[in-house]
Amino acid sequence: MIRPAALLSLLAPLVLVAVVTAAAPRLVNDYAVRVLIVMCINAVLVASMGVANGFTGVFSLGHVGFVAVGAYASGILSLPLAAKHAYLSDLPHWLGSFSLPFLPATIVAGLVCTALAFVVGAPLMRLSGYFVSVATLGFLIIVNVILINAVDYTRGARTFTSVPRETTLPWAVGWLAVTLLVLSRIVYSPYGRRYRAVREDTIAAQAIGISVLPTRLSAFMVGAFFAGVGGSLYGHYLGSFSPASFYMAYTFSLISMLVIGGMQSLTGAVAGVIVVTLASEVLRNLERGIDFGAFSVPPLYGASQIVLGIIFILVMIFRPSGIMGDRELTPGLLYSRKRRPPEEYL
Amino acid sequence: MKRTGLFGCGALLAASFGLALTAGSGVAEADSIKIGAPFNVTGSLSSLDAPALNGAKLKAKEINAAGGINGKTIDLVVYDTKTDPTVIASVASQLLNSDKVPVAMGFTDSDSALALGPIFQQAGVPFVTPGATSPKLPEQVGTDMFLACFGDNVQAAAGAEFVLNKLNGKNVYLLRDNSTEYTTLLAKYFDEAFTKGGGAIVGRDDYKSGDKSFTAQITKLKASAQKPDVLYIAAMPDDIGLVVKQMRQAGVTQPIVGGDGYDTPLLLSVGGKAANDVYYSTHAFMAPTGSTDAIAKFYTDYKAAYGTEPENAFAALGYDTVGLIADAIKRAGSEDPAKIRDALAATKGYPGITGSITYPGDSRVPQKTVTMIGVKGDHLTLGAEVTPSWLPAP
Numbered sequence: 001m002i003r004p005a006a007l008l009s010l011l012a013p014l015v016l017v018a019v020v021t022a023a024a025p026r027l028v029n030d031y032a033v034r035v036l037i038v039m040c041i042n043a044v045l046v047a048s049m050g051v052a053n054g055f056t057g058v059f060s061l062g063h064v065g066f067v068a069v070g071a072y073a074s075g076i077l078s079l080p081l082a083a084k085h086a087y088l089s090d091l092p093h094w095l096g097s098f099s100l101p102f103l104p105a106t107i108v109a110g111l112v113c114t115a116l117a118f119v120v121g122a123p124l125m126r127l128s129g130y131f132v133s134v135a136t137l138g139f140l141i142i143v144n145v146i147l148i149n150a151v152d153y154t155r156g157a158r159t160f161t162s163v164p165r166e167t168t169l170p171w172a173v174g175w176l177a178v179t180l181l182v183l184s185r186i187v188y189s190p191y192g193r194r195y196r197a198v199r200e201d202t203i204a205a206q207a208i209g210i211s212v213l214p215t216r217l218s219a220f221m222v223g224a225f226f227a228g229v230g231g232s233l234y235g236h237y238l239g240s241f242s243p244a245s246f247y248m249a250y251t252f253s254l255i256s257m258l259v260i261g262g263m264q265s266l267t268g269a270v271a272g273v274i275v276v277t278l279a280s281e282v283l284r285n286l287e288r289g290i291d292f293g294a295f296s297v298p299p300l301y302g303a304s305q306i307v308l309g310i311i312f313i314l315v316m317i318f319r320p321s322g323i324m325g326d327r328e329l330t331p332g333l334l335y336s337r338k339r340r341p342p343e344e345y346l
Numbered sequence: 347m348k349r350t351g352l353f354g355c356g357a358l359l360a361a362s363f364g365l366a367l368t369a370g371s372g373v374a375e376a377d378s379i380k381i382g383a384p385f386n387v388t389g390s391l392s393s394l395d396a397p398a399l400n401g402a403k404l405k406a407k408e409i410n411a412a413g414g415i416n417g418k419t420i421d422l423v424v425y426d427t428k429t430d431p432t433v434i435a436s437v438a439s440q441l442l443n444s445d446k447v448p449v450a451m452g453f454t455d456s457d458s459a460l461a462l463g464p465i466f467q468q469a470g471v472p473f474v475t476p477g478a479t480s481p482k483l484p485e486q487v488g489t490d491m492f493l494a495c496f497g498d499n500v501q502a503a504a505g506a507e508f509v510l511n512k513l514n515g516k517n518v519y520l521l522r523d524n525s526t527e528y529t530t531l532l533a534k535y536f537d538e539a540f541t542k543g544g545g546a547i548v549g550r551d552d553y554k555s556g557d558k559s560f561t562a563q564i565t566k567l568k569a570s571a572q573k574p575d576v577l578y579i580a581a582m583p584d585d586i587g588l589v590v591k592q593m594r595q596a597g598v599t600q601p602i603v604g605g606d607g608y609d610t611p612l613l614l615s616v617g618g619k620a621a622n623d624v625y626y627s628t629h630a631f632m633a634p635t636g637s638t639d640a641i642a643k644f645y646t647d648y649k650a651a652y653g654t655e656p657e658n659a660f661a662a663l664g665y666d667t668v669g670l671i672a673d674a675i676k677r678a679g680s681e682d683p684a685k686i687r688d689a690l691a692a693t694k695g696y697p698g699i700t701g702s703i704t705y706p707g708d709s710r711v712p713q714k715t716v717t718m719i720g721v722k723g724d725h726l727t728l729g730a731e732v733t734p735s736w737l738p739a740p
Contacts, residue, residue: 029439029443029444030439030443031436031439031440031443031444033439034435034436034439035436038432038436148524148525148554149524156524156530157523157524157525157526157527157529157530158526158527158530158531159456159457159460159527161460165464237435238431238432238435238461239461239464240431240457240460240461240464241431242457242526242527243525244457244525244526244555245431249430281436284426284428284433287426288424288425288426299424299426301387301388301426302387302388302426305388305428
């Protein structure tokens with residue numbers, strides 16, 4: 001049976017896509033559009049990171065490894081033939097002789113990451129707690145080293161450039177809508193309840209017949225698919241990137257967004273991205289110095305990072321489970337005056 | 347209550363974001379010409395970008411004090427891009443759409459220039475980089491990208507000739523940072539030029555920018571069968587002090603040679619006494635005496651303006667780049683980006699303090715001489731001025 005709320009939750013993203021993409025370029029300038037695109041890409045990445053890290057409780061530090069694989073895989077596939085000959089002349093013939101459009105390249109990148117997640121996750125998802133964090137960090141490092149050394153495929157440490165810059169706002173918003181739709185369908189399905197059961201009490205979950213490994217592995221693979229998609233969006237947004245773009249700095253930036261927003265909520269992931277991105281953009285513009293006419297503040301470059309750090313600390317002190325905690329902002333809230341207990345609408 | 351707080355926060359953020367958007371597009375003064383200046387003032391490239399920006403500001407101030415160009419003052423529109431490609435892309439569109447700059451200058455590395463370049467190329471606005479030395483850059487980005495410095499193939503060839511002729515080194519051990527475009531290309535060009543000049547590379551090894559221990563590389567170096575006369579290390583500014591220090595502590599006494607990544611105060615401040623017998627190729631010798639008069643004047647003015655000595659040659663490159671752009675705007679007699687581009691491309695013999703700048707033919711990489719600097723004790727001395735006789739293809 002389809003409740004109106006469920007229908008709305010299906011339609012809302014589509015309406016949002018239409019409205020945002022039609023209105024944004026007319027209302028605001030290219031800079032704001034760029035900030036929106038970056039927010040959408042980061043929201044795809046953080047929401048997909050939340051599936052394993054928040055819902056399943058497997059705190060992976062390797063998510064950016066999949067983002068990197070996604071960016072490079074889609075980049076290699078969609079690089080125009082002329083650029084392939086110029087920059088990647090040593091590619092195997094079957095890879096070097098064709099060039100895919102943006103959408104198929106993105107989907108293939110997602111699938112490559114899913115397959116990789118299966119291989120990596122099969123042993124790693126047996127681990128819990130700190131061990132899995134350290135092990136997945138190892139995965140990130142391995143990906144980085146491979147990208148730097150697989151010179152024939154990635155140009156090594158040199159900038160991977162000439163990727164068509166095709167990530168426009170409609171693409172970014174569209175993929176965000178797809179990501180949120182698919183992830184919310186999964187994590188709030190009966191199967192998705194297993195994620196949280198495994199997170200809350202592994203032994204109790206096993207006792208009622210949930211096998212831990214397939215549950216965690218499926219969450220890890222779903223997250224990896226959208227990490228690959230997000231990586232492709234990011235690569236096609238920047239046009240040129242290097243292995244250094246996908247390493248510790250990006251990992252911690254995504255994790256801070258996830259933790260600030262609330263790890264156990266998809267709304268939280270989006271909220272975290274919006275808050276952190278807007279805060280860093282605003283602070284970045286303010287630190288250039290303000291002129292009020294009567295008095296002026298000189299530029300203080302680097303102040304934005306410090307203020308951002310302080311904001312993170314404050315959020316963690318006053319809202320340790322993030323802005324949203326484990327709550328979701330669902331269309332259902334708009335109907336019911338009284339908020340239902342979480343169990344019911346989750 | 348909690349919820350109100352949350353929404354309050356959100357509203358405040360949104361409001362200040364709007365403020366930032368409008369602040370960027372503030373009142374454009376009709377009597378000034380805007381020059382965009384994105385630089386990585388913070389992040390891993392700050393030790394090169396910050397001096398370059400200071401140099402640029404100094405030249406802008408001097409031009410304005412002398413009456414500006416075509417009756418207008420110049421206004422540097424500075425942004426900190428934080429060594430982050432995402433920020434660089436956002437700043438590029440801020441410069442083009444909010445500030446509407448007709449020309450821009452910035453960066454000392456190819457990665458940043460490649461992140462920004464295509465966006466400027468698409469808008470048809472010329473961009474001059476003071477210090478990104480990849481000679482491939484103009485060809486990768488397009489007709490609106492210019493270098494104000496020599497290419498890495500030139501400085502690597504100069505380094506190779508310096509090792510062969512001045513240090514009498516025939517066998518070189520090549521160590522490179524394999525995590526950046528600059529260091530990998532520099533090592534490749536050095537390899538080509540040095541082998542072409544009759545030298546031999548007796549061993550090679552890699553490390554990664556940000557490594558804190560070089561024990562593995564040093565052990566391999568000491569175990570190599572053929573002892574090298576000289577080490578050529580292609581390194582980023584953040585690492586070079588530490589590399590040199592650990593090499594010397596481990597008893598490696600051979601001269602160490604490298605590129606303009608060494609041209610940072612970190613070489614002496616981190617390397618200390620260990621930096622003795624280190625040589626590097628760079629754009630100009632920054633010293634109050636022993637260099638050209640123009641450099642000496644720049645040295646004094648820079649010290650007066652910022653209270654510190656020019657940290658490295660990138661300060662002078664930033665200074666020259668603003669001069670180069672101002673010269674082009676003057677000759678174009680217009681603030682039309684296309685006309686400024688054509689005037690830039692037609693630059694012949696602009697007298698910069700880092701050498702005269704000419705763009706030969708269709709090239710957007712200038713011909714310049716290379717300065718070799720040596721460390722003796724704990725201070726820098728001018729090693730040689732080299733115009734390489736043979737250049738590796740970019």
